[in-house]
Amino acid sequence: MIYTITLNPAIDRVIHIDGELTRGRNNTVSNTAFDIGGKGTHISVVLSALGQPNIAAGMVGENRKDELIALLREKQVESAFYVVPGQTVRENFVITDDSQKGSYMITHAGPVLKKEDLEGFAKNFIKRCNPGDIVAVAGNPPKTTRPEEYEWVLRKIKETGVQLVVDASGPYLKAAIQAEPDLVKPNQFEFAELMQLEINSIEDCIAAYQKSELSKIPYFIVSFGKDGSLLFYNNLVYKVTPPDVHTVNDTGCGDAFVGGLVYGMSCKHDVRKMLKFATAISASKAMQATSSGFDMKEAGEIEQSVKFEYIEKTGRNCNAI
Numbered sequence: 001m002i003y004t005i006t007l008n009p010a011i012d013r014v015i016h017i018d019g020e021l022t023r024g025r026n027n028t029v030s031n032t033a034f035d036i037g038g039k040g041t042h043i044s045v046v047l048s049a050l051g052q053p054n055i056a057a058g059m060v061g062e063n064r065k066d067e068l069i070a071l072l073r074e075k076q077v078e079s080a081f082y083v084v085p086g087q088t089v090r091e092n093f094v095i096t097d098d099s100q101k102g103s104y105m106i107t108h109a110g111p112v113l114k115k116e117d118l119e120g121f122a123k124n125f126i127k128r129c130n131p132g133d134i135v136a137v138a139g140n141p142p143k144t145t146r147p148e149e150y151e152w153v154l155r156k157i158k159e160t161g162v163q164l165v166v167d168a169s170g171p172y173l174k175a176a177i178q179a180e181p182d183l184v185k186p187n188q189f190e191f192a193e194l195m196q197l198e199i200n201s202i203e204d205c206i207a208a209y210q211k212s213e214l215s216k217i218p219y220f221i222v223s224f225g226k227d228g229s230l231l232f233y234n235n236l237v238y239k240v241t242p243p244d245v246h247t248v249n250d251t252g253c254g255d256a257f258v259g260g261l262v263y264g265m266s267c268k269h270d271v272r273k274m275l276k277f278a279t280a281i282s283a284s285k286a287m288q289a290t291s292s293g294f295d296m297k298e299a300g301e302i303e304q305s306v307k308f309e310y311i312e313k314t315g316r317n318c319n320a321i
């Protein structure tokens, strides 16, 4: 089975304003919609859209949990969350307008998870895990959770023999590395923060990786937005490049990308197929307005034009494969 874990899910209230959002005047709402917020849940949406059975797990506040579960069900995602008594699922506001200048995101911090809550979740969740399952933990926990607690949860999950995938940032990414997941996918800024180095090029990225002890992570992938990604695998470096696409909204491309990677892992595809497919799915996502939608037919066409190259450790291209 594939499980995704979101430790701080949200309900996104997406509000569209007529014209341009302006201070000091009445901004009229022309449309309100609700969407699922939280990276693990977005990965589940991608997997379900690909027809891959999966369960969205994690922790939810007891209030408003039914709304979140119903939103997931609308996208054919089955869920099994650990319910935190007395807490409420956070609501985020996404404000869009007609200005074409991008959206405003206003977020709540989320519940305060006690150590007992995290322990309760972990002990309960690992009962489901079997060797060979894939568990993708994505998005940070609420800020009140200490990185050591997060690392403890990841270690507990890893000990069950599952393949562990992590997408986290800041101190949680650093803590996650200690738990030695099988696949980690920071973007270039998250990787730069982890390494405390400036990363402005592929050469910088490779040099930073070589200074690190990250070779213990079987699949280490750094993503560079529209410029694609670098895969560090089996002591080799590969560069994956999507074709130029008409970008409408690149929010959520990382989640679509990780969803595609998890899909490839679950189908036991080789790294070339896995990365090309994930890159195509995420490029198709960039062409859509919603934060977790993509078009399967379009992704299939894009996949034909994704470049997968072996790179010398100096950063120079070696050959396309």
Ligand code: ATP
Binding pocket: 186, 187, 188, 222, 223, 224, 225, 226, 227, 228, 229, 242, 243, 245, 247, 250, 251, 252, 253, 254, 255, 256, 257, 278, 279, 282, 283, 284, 286
């Ligand atoms: P998120 O905001 O969802 O967390 P991220 O910053 O973690 O995203 P990105 O590096 O932005 O992740 O994107 C992940 C992958 O999606 C990239 O490696 C690339 O393959 C693809 N991608 C992102 N933006 C574009 C784009 N504009 N055009 C084509 N492909 C894109």
Ligand code: MG
Binding pocket: 187, 225, 254
């Ligand atoms: Mg990005």
Ligand code: MG
Binding pocket: 167, 187, 254, 255
């Ligand atoms: Mg990301």
